[in-house]
Amino acid sequence: MFATIPEAEKPRLTVAASSQSLSAEDHKNTEDTGMARRWTRWMHKQGLRHRVVSLVILFAALVKWCIGLGSYSGQGTPPMFGDYEAQRHWMELTIHLPIREWYTYDLKYWGLDYPPLTAYISWLCGIIGAWVDPSWFALDHSRGIETPASKIYMRATVLACDTLIYVPAIVFFVQSWQGNRSSKTQQVALLTLLLQPGLLLIDFGHFQYNTVMLGLTLTSVSCFAAGHDLLGAVAFVMSLGFKQMALYYAPAIGSYLLAKCLSLGARQGAQLFFQLAATTVATFALLFLPWLPPFAPLSAMLEPIGRIFPFQRGLFEDKVANFWCASNVVLKWRIWMNAPALIKLSAGLTAAGFLPAVVVMLYCGYRLGVASQTAQDLKEIPKPTSRPAPVLPLLPYALLTSSMSFFLFSFQVHEKTILVPLLPLTLLLSGASNNSFSFKLGALVNNVAVFSMWHLLKRDGLALQYLALLILWNRIIGHNPLRIRQKSLMDYLSITVYGICILLHVLETIVPPPSHLPDIYPVLNVLLSTPVFGITWLWSIKRTVEVSWGLGGLGSSSKAISMPPLPGADGLLPNGNPVKLTTPEGVTSSLGLSVGERAAGLRTRSLGHVQGKKSSLRSGSVSTEFD
Structure with missing residues (x-):
């Protein structure tokens, strides 16, 4: 629905002359790169296009299982072992203890500190595992168990959760956000997302269940794109109920839903707001039901809440590529500020970091609602609440701004949190062209994110998986880290960062750290990775403003898009008339497009958000600048 103009309606796209523009031949050559694209093209030529998705999923599952053949967090390191043992221990305590004791039992040994949905899934996995072999989950007697059979079962639980939740969410996303793109492009995007190296190394190597949280969040985003806001709210609350890190997305999700309420006007907006509020409260109540009256006194809620938000831990525990660890090299925060002050400072910086995305989203929703109000009132056309908000193109950028702000500035961040x-x-x-800024930055940050987790993965014995998966993923997406294509600033930045990464790996291998600086290599890793993440955060804010301006949500009223915000998928208004509007440049168009930004003369790519800048319609073609 939100991907690109349907083939029957698609005008010829003429790329405006700029330093980043590509000729048609250059663009074709660019798209030819990458193992994924070449393989999908070959499959289509062989008449096997209907087998591609299933083979992609099977191949990704094989890669995940191969990663799991290696070691895991805490293997052979008593007395606490690591994240693998924590997840196994939660399975045993949930199947042996009453629910009220889940968050209070022996907190010194991997006390449960995730929200209730994690506990429920641990209980289910523990029940099945105990049925296979009770010795795997014998309370207190199976601590540190590392038998081959128990390892196979634990690895299988991660793969099962991934297959049941994350993989369908990815498929749903590609179909809903890129539905008007070619099947080959969708399949390449699917393979790109399923083999994301950082996520696979942490979940299937280090050992966690992040794909459950991310899959539920992605499902909510796809529901919003389909206009199912209440289902999307339920899915996002479930994500929060599985892992508190999903809060990193909450400002973006909340501001999108509020922006939709604002765009609908007072009556319909208020109705949707109360429906969303009731749905959210009801879902949270179901998740926490065992700790609520009449099953427990209201004070029992403090048990899970106190464990879920552990402010007593301190600002950070390990070397993480965020603002606090990087600046601590000079400022030594924990020496001259106490914990309560640091909590307040980190909260303030985090809020300041995601505030631009929230403000732009809400203001854009309000402006677009006002711009369309006159047309709706004159024609007495009710605004369709079952359609996405006109600010939907802003959502991916808002999610990036919000989550990156939390990673950089919030309290007690782990290196694994960069996955959010x-x-x-x-x-x-996933859907950007190989020479676009979005593609280059996305590839750079994915690679640097894996590099930032190097010392964690090294401790886990995953060096081989680290190197192999980085090479595989970059080959699949068609990204050569050591090749400069256009001699742009982004290319030079990438080659410099990659060169320093390689140099640090070589030095760490052949030069031991000095005795007075034992953490020199982790610190240098942080100092290299943090600026890359900071640049990404700033870029996401910039793109949010640009896309909002292109949608007509910023600027003067005379330049706002004057149109009903969301006509039908066939490009017609409810009264059967085609869309006729005035673009920000004052050019009238009646292309009969299915979303407001397309009809306004904006080129959309991949996610259905505006990837280019404002464009003009002339002679039946669209002139667009790449980002």
Whole structure:
């Protein structure tokens, strides 16, 4: 629905002359790169196009299982072991103890500190595992168990959760956000997303279940794109109920839904707002039901809440590529500021970091609602609440801004948390052309994110998986980190960063750290990775403003798009008339397009958000600048 103009309606796209523009032949040559694109093209030529998706999913599952053949977090390191043992221990305590004891039992040994949905899924996995072999989950007696059979079962639970939740969410996303693109492009995007290296190394190597949280969030985003806001709200609350890190997305999700309420006007907007509020509260209540009256006193809610938000841990525990660890090299935050002050400072910086995305989203929703109000009132056409908000193109950027702000500035961040902002960034990359800024930045940040987790993966014994998966993923997407295509600033930045990464790996291999600086290599890793993540955060804010301006949500009223915000998929208004509007440049168009930004003369690519800048319609063609 939100991808590109349907083939029957698609005008010829003429790329405006600019330093980043590509000729048709250059663009074709660019698209020819990458193992994924070449393989899907070959499959289509062989008449096997209907087998591609299933083979992509099977290939991704094989790669995930191969990663799982290696070691995992805490293997052979008593007495606490690592994340693998924490997840196994939660399975045993949930199947042996009453629910009220889940968050209070032996907190010194991997006390449960994730929201209730994690506990429920741990209980289910524990029940099945205990049925196979009770010794795997014998309370207190199976601590640190590392038998081959128990490892196979634990690895299988991660793959099963991924297959049941994350993989369908990716397929749903590609079909809903890129539905008007060619099947080959959708299949390439699917393979790009399913083999995201950082996520695979952490979940299937280090050992976690992040794909459950990310899959539920992605499902909510796809529901919003389909106009199913209440289902999307339920899916996002479920994501929050599985892992508290989903809060990184909450400002973006919340501002999108509020912006839609604003765009609908007072009566319909208020109705949708109360429906969303009731749905959200009801879903949270179901998740926390065992700790609520009449099953428990209201004070029992403090048990899970106190464990889910552990402010007592301190600002950071390890070397993480965020603002606090990088600046701590000079400022030594924990020496001259106490924990309560640091909590307040980190909260303030985090809020300031995501505030631009929230403000732009809300203001754009309000402006577009006002711009369309006159047309709706004159024709007495009710605004369709079952359609996405006109600010939907802003959502991927808002998700990136919000999550990256939390990663850079919030309290007690782990290096694995970079997976949260990587999701929206990889979604943006998945359908972009190889020479676009979005693609280059997405590839750079994915690679640097894996590099930033190097010392964690090295401790886990995953060096081989680290190198192999980076090479595989870059080959599949058609990205050569050591090749400069256009001699742009982004190319030079990438080659410099990659060169330093390689140099640090070589030095760490052949030069031991000095005795007075034992953490020199982790610190240098942080100092290299943090600026890359900071640039990405600033870029997401810039793109949010640009896309909002292109949609008509910023600027003067005379330049706002004057149109009903969302006509039908056939390009017609409810009264059967085609869309006729005035673009920001004052050019009238009646292309009969299915979303407001397309009809306004804006080129959309991949996610259905505006990837280019404002364009003009002339002689039946669209002139667009690449980002």
